[in-house]
Structures are given as C-alpha cells and as structure tokens.
Amino acid sequence: MRRTAGPAVALAAVALCTVGLGSCTNSGGGTAPSRSRTPSVPTVTAGPTSAAPATARLTIKDFAFKPAALSVRPGGTVTVVNEDSTTHTVTATGSKPFDTGSIGPGKTVTFKAPGKAGSYPxxxxxxxxMKGTLTVR
Ligand SMILES: [Cu+2]
Incomplete structure (x- = not known):
C-alpha cells in the first residue's frame, strides 16, 4: 500500500509589504521634480513634397514649350523666354490660374506659379x- 504523499508543503509565500502607505510625508509645495519631458521629435524643416525649385525657366522656341513639362514650388517664379520671332502666350487651361498674356518675340516675362500644388496644363x-504642363509641388 503506497501512500502518495502529496506536496503538502505550503510554500511560505512571503508577502512583502513593500509600500509603506500612510507614511508619506510630502508636505506639498516642495521642490517638484521637472516633469516637462520633451520627446525628441525630429524637426522637419523642409516640406515632404516641396522638392521642386523655387524658380523655373520655360523657353518658347519653334512653336513649342521647352521643356514641355516643368516643376516649380508653390508660389514660385517661372521665367518665360520667347526665342521665337512671333508672339506667344503661356496660359493655363481651365480657370487660368496663370496667364502671361502676349509675349513678344525675344521678350522675357515672369509669372507666379499657383500656390496650390497640382498639375497645371x-x-x-x-x-x-502648343502644350505644356506646369507641376506645382
Ligand atoms: Cu504661340
């Protein structure tokens, strides 16, 4: 006959009373620890999409815009050089967010790009x- 002696040994659970409540003697108004922790947020100085230059140059030659596609920053300056011997314009389609008006032969004008990012034919x-596209980004 075997007696299965179970592990009746109760572990002495040492309940450590670590927190001595009631003995907090904080008088208040003392020197409060500086809790203004400023997380290290990386300061983004450049816009994530403003990779386009602040200025762009557009040449008109042989009845064509060169380059036909150019990019500029919002509100940037676009310089247009008419190298043809006839008058041209650079006029945005639709609601005409920009329009140089007539540019005489050999003349150079500038216009301000729209402030809103987008693609402007x-x-x-x-x-x-004569077609071109100005990308504002
Ligand atoms: Cu023209």
Whole structure:
C-alpha cells in the first residue's frame, strides 16, 4: 500500500509589504521634480513634397514649350523666354490660374506659379496646339 504523499508543503509565500502607505510625508509645495519631458521629435524643416525649385525657366522656341513639362514650388517664379520671332502666350487651361498674356518675340516675362500644388496644363492661346504642363509641388 503506497501512500502518495502529496506536496503538502505550503510554500511560505512571503508577502512583502513593500509600500509603506500612510507614511508619506510630502508636505506639498516642495521642490517638484521637472516633469516637462520633451520627446525628441525630429524637426522637419523642409516640406515632404516641396522638392521642386523655387524658380523655373520655360523657353518658347519653334512653336513649342521647352521643356514641355516643368516643376516649380508653390508660389514660385517661372521665367518665360520667347526665342521665337512671333508672339506667344503661356496660359493655363481651365480657370487660368496663370496667364502671361502676349509675349513678344525675344521678350522675357515672369509669372507666379499657383500656390496650390497640382498639375497645371497650359497652352499658347495664339497657337493652341502648343502644350505644356506646369507641376506645382
Ligand atoms: Cu504661340
């Protein structure tokens, strides 16, 4: 006959009373520890999408915009050089967010790019087959 002696040994659970409540003698108004922890947030100085230059240059030659696609920062300056011997315009389609008006032969004008990012197709109103796209980003 075997007696299965179970592990009747109760572990002496040492309940450590670590926190001595009631003995807090904080008088208040003392020197409060500085709790203004400023997390190290990386300071983003440049916009995540403002990779375009502040200025862009557009040349008109042989009844074509060169380059046909250019990029500029919002509100940036676009310089247009008309190297043709006839008058052209740089006119955004739609609600015409920009329009240089007539640019005489050999003339150079500038216009301000829209402040809103986007893709702005433009044409020459005199020769509407002349097409280009200004990307504001
Ligand atoms: Cu033209």
């Amino acid at each position: 433009f044409i020459c109103t005199i020769h509407p087959y």
